[in-house]
Amino acid sequence: MKRILPALIVLIFAICQKAQAQFEQIKDSVVQLYGVVMTADSLQGIPAVSITVKGQGRGTITNEQGVFSIVVLKGDKIEFTSVGYKPKLVEIPRNIEGNQYSIIQLMVVDTQYLPATIIKPRPTREQFERDFLNTQIPDDDIEIARKNTDEQTRRALMAILPADGREAANYSLGQQAYKYSYRGQIPPMNIMNPAAWGEFIRAWKRGDFKSKK
CATH class of the missing domain: 2.60.40.1120 (Carboxypeptidase-like, regulatory domain)
Known part of the structure; x- marks a missing residue:
């Protein structure tokens, strides 16, 4: 015990000196x-x-x-x-x-350049009515769908657009089915069919037989 006490005192003194030095440094x-x-x-x-x-x-x-x-x-x-x-x-x-x-x-002042603003006078009543009536309102989804499903538009697209693979395959299969259905006999003629004559007259009025040149 007598040997430990002096060593402990020296250790405490060293710690105090180190803390004092750190405190002085801070x-x-x-x-x-x-x-x-x-x-x-x-x-x-x-x-x-x-x-x-x-x-x-x-x-x-x-x-x-x-x-x-x-x-x-x-x-x-x-x-x-x-x-x-x-x-x-x-x-x-x-x-x-x-x-x-x-x-x-x-x-130093930090200069900020804002975009130029053009102030115009208010339009007259006649100018407002003219611009309001001439404003082109974009079509909504319903109007776009209506234009895309219009009969004349579809017929014009059908006349200028080539058939895709499904349409070509369906046409070929339909021709083969028609051919096989009347194999060995004379196919019926629609010259006396009222429905065929009605479709022919409607096509004539639409101009389906006109030259596309």
Whole structure:
């Protein structure tokens, strides 16, 4: 026990010295940063400028005269941001003597160019009625479907578009079925069929037999 006690006292003393040295080091790295933020062109104090320590999520803002004060560490990066001005990033030097550091930060106006706006006078009643009546309203789905299923449109498309594989196969199979149905006998003639004559007359009126040149 007599041997352990001196060693324990030495260990506690060493730990205290190390903690004291770390405390002195931390104390020496703490800096009271203060200063003023001003415009670069007119040297006017900028109020409500956001001053944050980058990466630490803490900061402050300037007062009505642009003055601020914040506690930082040596080597910290301080970011100055304000609406209408370009952001600035300042690094606190590590070789500062003492625990106070002052700065005068100038900020440049961030010019934003908006697209040109052309103001026109209100139209007269006659102009409004003319433009309203001449406005082309796009077709909705029902109107597009109605135009696509129109009889004349379908017949025009059928006349100019070639048959696809299914239509060609159905036509060929229909011809073969008709041929096999009347094999060995004379096929009936529709010259006396009233339905065939009615279809012929409707086709003639539609102009199906006209030259397509």
